Every structure is written in structure tokens, then in C-alpha cells.
Amino acid sequence: xxxxxxxxxxxxxAALVLTAGAAGATPQEAAAAIQAFIGGKPAAKGNISIDxxxxxxxxxxxxxxxxxxxxxxxxxxxxxxxxxxxANPLPRLAIFHLGPMAGRAEVATRIRLAATENVTVVxxxxxxxxxxxxxxxxxxxxxxxx
Amino acid sequence: MPASIRQGVLDRPLSRAMTATVxxxxxxxLAALFGVAPAAxxxxxxxxxxxxxxxxxxPWKRYDGWPDxxxxxxxxxxxxxxSPPAPTAPRRLDGPVTGDAGNGAKLVADRxxxxxxxxxHVMGQAGNADLPGNVGPDLSEIGNAGLSDEQFWxxxxxxxxxxxxxxxxxxxxxxxFNDKEIGDIVAFLKTLKVPAKFxxxxxxxxxxxxxxxxxxxxxPTTNPAMWAVDDAAALYKKRDASSGFACATCHGDPAARFSxxxxxxxxxxxxxxxxxxxxxFVFRHAKxxxxxxxxxxxxxxxxxxxxxxxxxxxxxxxVDITSPDAKAAxxxxxxxxxxxxxxxxxxxxxxxxxxxxxxxxxRGQWLGEPKGQLDHFPTWRTSLNQIWDIRRRFQWCSVxxxxxxxxxxxxxxxxxELYLAAVNAGRTLSVPGxxx
Amino acid sequence: xxxxxxxxxxxxxxKGEVIEIKTLIAHDMETGLRKDKDGKPxxxxxxxxxxxDFNGKPVFSADLEPGIAANxxxxxxxxxxxxxxxxxxxxxxxxxxxxxxxxxKVT
Numbered sequence: 001x002x003x004x005x006x007x008x009x010x011x012x013x014a015a016l017v018l019t020a021g022a023a024g025a026t027p028q029e030a031a032a033a034i035q036a037f038i039g040g041k042p043a044a045k046g047n048i049s050i051d052x053x054x055x056x057x058x059x060x061x062x063x064x065x066x067x068x069x070x071x072x073x074x075x076x077x078x079x080x081x082x083x084x085x086x087a088n089p090l091p092r093l094a095i096f097h098l099g100p101m102a103g104r105a106e107v108a109t110r111i112r113l114a115a116t117e118n119v120t121v122v123x124x125x126x127x128x129x130x131x132x133x134x135x136x137x138x139x140x141x142x143x144x145x146x
Numbered sequence: 147m148p149a150s151i152r153q154g155v156l157d158r159p160l161s162r163a164m165t166a167t168v169x170x171x172x173x174x175x176l177a178a179l180f181g182v183a184p185a186a187x188x189x190x191x192x193x194x195x196x197x198x199x200x201x202x203x204x205p206w207k208r209y210d211g212w213p214d215x216x217x218x219x220x221x222x223x224x225x226x227x228x229s230p231p232a233p234t235a236p237r238r239l240d241g242p243v244t245g246d247a248g249n250g251a252k253l254v255a256d257r258x259x260x261x262x263x264x265x266x267h268v269m270g271q272a273g274n275a276d277l278p279g280n281v282g283p284d285l286s287e288i289g290n291a292g293l294s295d296e297q298f299w300x301x302x303x304x305x306x307x308x309x310x311x312x313x314x315x316x317x318x319x320x321x322x323f324n325d326k327e328i329g330d331i332v333a334f335l336k337t338l339k340v341p342a343k344f345x346x347x348x349x350x351x352x353x354x355x356x357x358x359x360x361x362x363x364x365x366p367t368t369n370p371a372m373w374a375v376d377d378a379a380a381l382y383k384k385r386d387a388s389s390g391f392a393c394a395t396c397h398g399d400p401a402a403r404f405s406x407x408x409x410x411x412x413x414x415x416x417x418x419x420x421x422x423x424x425x426x427f428v429f430r431h432a433k434x435x436x437x438x439x440x441x442x443x444x445x446x447x448x449x450x451x452x453x454x455x456x457x458x459x460x461x462x463x464x465v466d467i468t469s470p471d472a473k474a475a476x477x478x479x480x481x482x483x484x485x486x487x488x489x490x491x492x493x494x495x496x497x498x499x500x501x502x503x504x505x506x507x508x509r510g511q512w513l514g515e516p517k518g519q520l521d522h523f524p525t526w527r528t529s530l531n532q533i534w535d536i537r538r539r540f541q542w543c544s545v546x547x548x549x550x551x552x553x554x555x556x557x558x559x560x561x562x563e564l565y566l567a568a569v570n571a572g573r574t575l576s577v578p579g580x581x582x
Numbered sequence: 583x584x585x586x587x588x589x590x591x592x593x594x595x596x597k598g599e600v601i602e603i604k605t606l607i608a609h610d611m612e613t614g615l616r617k618d619k620d621g622k623p624x625x626x627x628x629x630x631x632x633x634x635d636f637n638g639k640p641v642f643s644a645d646l647e648p649g650i651a652a653n654x655x656x657x658x659x660x661x662x663x664x665x666x667x668x669x670x671x672x673x674x675x676x677x678x679x680x681x682x683x684x685x686x687k688v689t
Binding site: 376 | 585586588589590604605606608610619652653655657
Binding site for chain 1: 641648652
């Protein structure tokens with residue numbers, strides 16, 4: 001069962017919906033992980049492409065690829081990328097550190113998802129911008145039960 | 147000469163073999179003594195030596211972490227007559243069914259009793275219409291279908307009274323639901339009069355796209371099972387502490403020697419009287435030659451099973467089913483694929499034949515058809531971070547449908563694997579696979 | 583059987599080219615949230631950090647949490663301006679550090 005709550009993150013930011021998950025995390029924990037990362041700065045919906053399956057074959061290993069639109073110059077580049085899975089018991093999944101030598105702001109990994117939930121990606125840039133995007137993932141319910 | 151080559155070993159007619167073995171043993175022992183590497187590919191002609199006895203633990207103990215339910219009271223592939231017989235006629239009910247539809251709505255979504263009805267049926271908004279399956283018909287409007295209470299009740303209790311070849315589990319007759327619970331489910335079904343509304347297309351099994359496996363299973367950064375190939379390559383060369391022999395001692399360069407071997411397995415082994423798959427062969431042959439102890443389902447055995455097939459990747463599966471013994475084994479395998487197993491009373495075909503449940507959804511999981519089910523085994527399982535060989539896959543199928551598994555070297559599994567390999571003839575090996 | 587980390591790295595590239603690097607390390611990534619058969623909690627043990635340096639300079643790093651899947655896979659890009667050596671390091675909760683190197687020729 002899910003309930004929906006809108007949570008505003010900082011003045012002037014886009015509201016992202018964080019749903020309560022079955023696995024013990026609350027939207028507050030996920031929001032706190034995001035707040036700790038962006039330190040009160042306002043977050044804007046930005047050009048972040050999140051590549052996740054629409055249905056994950058299972059919650060144990062879910063491939064995730066992130067691309068943040070950025071020139072990645074010495075002057076203007078992504079510095080950090082946060083990934084949060086709001087319904088996981090431990091919502092923060094990773095923080096990636098990039099620099100101009102990265103060439104592109106692209107990262108891929110494999111994550112664990114405790115339940116059908118939203119995955120939120122937050123990126124910080126060298127110019128002080130904070131951008132955010134979110135994608136829902138359905139975690140397959142297996143056929144034969146327990 | 148290593149004792150293991152003399153005791154409990156099947157080989158050619160004894161006298162000649164003994165002489166040859168002694169000679170070979172001496173040659174190799176002398177070579178080792180004088181630090182001279184034996185010539186590569188020192189294989190003797192004739193059938194491979196095989197250790198007799200069991201190839202896995204006895205008594206067989208189910209794996210840790212698997213449900214520990216004992217289903218001896220129901221069919222297994224070794225005991226296809228254990229389950230109570232189907233009722234001969236529908237049960238007559240005294241009056242209309244009175245049940246708690248609210249509890250029924252919970253029961254049809256309850257995964258602890260065999261997947262729940264939603265595993266196979268769309269049922270309106272039951273379970274939030276969250277990834278229901280479509281092995282069985284959509285029941286969202288079954289309340290308007292004009293079925294009597296007695297028909298509803300008996301269909302759930304044991305549908306075989308209406309359709310002897312049904313796939314429906316005998317929920318009541320096999321004790322998964324009691325009479326009261328069946329009544330609750332009937333009460334709920336009678337309320338179903340409106341098509342399901344799905345939150346997304348992905349929830350609707352009629353619209354959900356069938357999964358297509360696109361991963362590069364042989365890419366070592368994609369597939370953790372590729373580490374097993376390296377592990378086995380090292381095991382192949384490792385000299386056994388007692389015998390001093392390695393696989394390499396007799397077989398030489400593995401890439402050359404085994405470039406096609408695994409594609410012709412499994413095969414009927416006359417000396418054992420049953421079908422021998424790669425994993426069982428590895429155990430019996432290693433034990434009878436180098437002395438290495440790699441029972442089925444051990445890490446070493448699994449790695450060798452991956453390796454020997456990996457060396458034959460690209461080869462078409464081609465197993466013998468023409469010799470009289472192999473033909474009989476194939477026939478047994480074919481019948482085993484039709485044998486009902488477990489509390490849920492499913493045969494392989496019930497789930498995997500496209501004419502029944504195959505190429506349909508069971509909850510959120512796709513049921514594949516037999517073609518394509520073997521060429522990628524052993525496979526990495528992303529849901530478990532384990533490599534599964536085909537025998538473990540057979541074992542889990544039985545346990546998942548609330549039946550008892552057999553030991554991995556059960557002759558029934560050999561017959562079934564031979565049958566599956568014959569059905570998959572021509573498909574090329576690509577091992578290790580990567581799957582859910 | 584200790585599995586060595588896997589690195590996918592092109593052996594050559596043109597100056598200024600952005601290359602893709604893929605890495606995989608064998609690790610259970612024990613979350614600390616599971617309990618054993620007797621109900622006792624299994625302690626957390628994960629790779630908590632990954633770093634990639636090129637010719638001694640940090641290029642990419644990741645702080646990892648239990649929500650990263652077992653056998654952690656990390657893929658990222660690097661713009662190469664000169665030949666040199668990548669050094670990859672994985673840091674376990676227990677203090678062990680696993681390293682791997684990869685060379686690239688840039689023309």
C-alpha cells in the first residue's frame with residue numbers, strides 16, 4: 001500500500017513526490033538524505049536522464065545509468081551526484097564524485113530496490129546549481145510466492 | 147598408482163584396462179618423480195573412468211534458505227502417485243455459499259499459499275491490480291458469468307471434477323485452503339463484475355511486453371559468472387595433492403580438447419544405467435582419475451560445468467536419442483515433463499508449454515517455453531547472486547510449486563535433461579548465461 | 583578462489599577522446615540488515631568507496647552504501663589527454679583495499 005505526500009525541498013524548488021515504502025523507510029528519511037547532500041540549497045528539475053527498467057526483474061540487482069547534461073569544463077561541471085531510493089531501509093545508495101576530467105557526467109551501476117518505488121538523482125555543479133530528477137521503478141512480484 | 151583408479155571405478159573390461167592403467171600410472175608417476183611433465187593429451191582410448199556411488203549428498207538435504215516444507219504426501223518426479231486421487235464428482239453443497247468477501251479479497255492476493263490466485267488471474271482490483279498474471283482467464287467479470295455457487299466452490303476446491311486436464315491447483319483437495327476460506331473466495335468472486343483498471347500498461351498482462359534478454363552474458367563486467375570460467379581454468383591445471391594428477395595431465399589443452407564435448411551432453415551411460423549430465427560426469431570422472439572430490443552443486447563442480455560448456459560455446463546442442471537406451475530415456479523424460487508435482491499439482495508442461503501456461507505471465511514473471519531453456523545453463527542468477535546449473539533449476543521448480551525436490555543426480559533429472567536437450571537440439575551454447 | 587576485479591578499458595585512444603571505463607569487483611555487499619538462521623543480525627560488510635586516479639590525479643570516485651548491489655559494478659567516463667596508467671581502488675569496511683591498474687596509450 002502506498003500513500004502519497006508532497007514534500008517541498010527548499011524555496012523555489014520543484015516538488016517531488018515521495019511515496020511511503022513497504023520496506024521501513026519513510027519519505028522523511030529519503031528527504032533528509034537529500035537535504036544533507038544539498039545543504040539547504042534550492043533544487044530545480046534539471047536535465048538528468050535516468051536509465052532504469054520500467055519493471056525490474058527483481059529488486060536484488062537493478063541496472064541504473066545516469067547522464068547529467070553538462071559541458072564538463074573546468075568552469076562548469078558536475079561535481080557530485082546523489083542517488084536515493086526512497087522506500088529502501090537505507091535510502092541513500094551512493095554519491096559519485098566527478099570533475100572536468102570525466103569528460104561526460106555519466107555513471108552506471110547496479111542497485112538494490114526494496115520495493116516498487118521512486119529513484120531520485122540529485123546533481124551539484126561547480127557553479128553552485130542543484131538539479132534533480134526522479135524515476136519510478138516497478139519491482140517484479142515473483143510468480144510462485146514464498 | 148592412485149588407489150582411486152582401482153576401486154569403485156567403471157572402466158573397460160578389467161584385465162586390459164588394469165594393464166593400461168598400471169602402465170599409464172607408472173609413466174605419469176615416473177615422470178613426476180623425475181620432474182618431467184607427461185606428454186600433453188595422454189588420454190587412454192576407451193570409455194572415461196567413472197566413480198560409482200552417489201554423486202551428491204545422501205541423505206539429500208535441501209539447501210539453506212529454501213522453504214523447509216516437506217511435501218512427501220504429494221507427487222514428486224520420483225514418486226508420481228503420492229498425491230491424494232482427484233475426487234470423482236463435484237461436491238454437492240447443502241445451500242448457497244456464505245462467505246466473507248472481504249477476507250476473500252485478501253486470500254486471492256495472499257502469496258504465502260502458493261503465489262495467490264493473482265499469479266495466474268486478473269481479478270478486478272484485487273491486490274491493487276498490481277502485476278497480476280494471465281496463465282488463467284481474466285476473472286474480473288466472473289460475477290456476471292452465471293456460475294452457480296456449487297460450480298464456483300468446486301472449481302476452487304478441485305477443478306479436475308469439471309476438467310480432468312486442468313492446470314488449476316486443487317486448492318481445497320490438496321489442503322491449501324479450507325472449506326471456510328473457499329467460501330470466502332467464492333463470495334469475493336461473486337462481487338467481480340467490472341473490468342480491472344490498471345495503474346499503468348505494465349500492470350496489465352495483456353499489454354506488458356515480453357522480456358527480451360539483451361545482456362552480453364559473456365562480458366566479464368556484465369556477468370559475475372565469468373569468474374567461474376577463470377576459477378575452473380585454474381582447477382583444470384591444479385594437480386591433486388594425493389595423486390599429483392590434474393585434468394590437464396591427460397587432456398592437455400582444454401580449448402582444443404573440449405571445443406565440442408559439452409554440446410553432446412547429457413548422454414545415456416550404459417555402465418551406470420542412467421543419463422549422465424556434465425555436472426555428474428565431472429564428479430564421477432574426476433574422482434576416478436585425479437582423485438579430486440567435486441560433488442554435484444559444490445563450487446568446484448559448478449565452475450567446471452560452466453567451463454566445459456563455455457569451451458564449447460557456439461556449438462549446437464546435439465544429443466543422442468537414437469540408441470535404444472537413449473530413446474527410452476528421452477521417452478521417460480517426455481512423460482516426466484507431463485507429471486503433476488507438489489501441492490500445486492503442476493507439471494513442467496503446465497507452465498512451459500505455450501499451449502498451456504508457456505509464454506504467459508505468472509504474476510510479474512514471464513514463463514519461457516522449452517526452446518531456449520537449456521543453452522544458457524549454467525546461468526548467473528541476478529536475484530540470488532549465484533550460479534545455477536540445470537539440476538538446481540529443476541530442484542527449485544519442484545520446491546516452488548510446493549513439492550519435494552530430488553537429489554541433483556536423480557536419474558529422473560537425467561531423463562528430463564536429455565528430453566530438454568533434445569527439444570533444444572540445434573540451439574547454440576552460450577554459457578554462462580545471465581538471468582533473473 | 584579469489585576473484586580479481588574486472589576492468590574494461592580501451593588500450594588506446596586519441597588525445598581529447600572521452601573513453602568509457604567499466605569495473606566489477608566480487609563482493610557480497612552484506613547490508614547489515616539481514617539476520618541469520620538463528621535470528622542474529624549479520625554485520626554490515628561492504629565496499630564503501632571506489633576511487634579512480636589517472637597518472638596520480640583523482641578522476642572519479644564513489645561513496646557506496648548497502649543499497650548498491652552485490653558484485654558492485656561501476657562504469658564512468660574519462661577524457662584522456664595523455665598516455666598513462668589508471669589506478670583503481672576498492673575500500674572494504676574492514677579496512678582492506680583492493681587495487682588494480684590499467685594502462686592506456688593516447689596519441
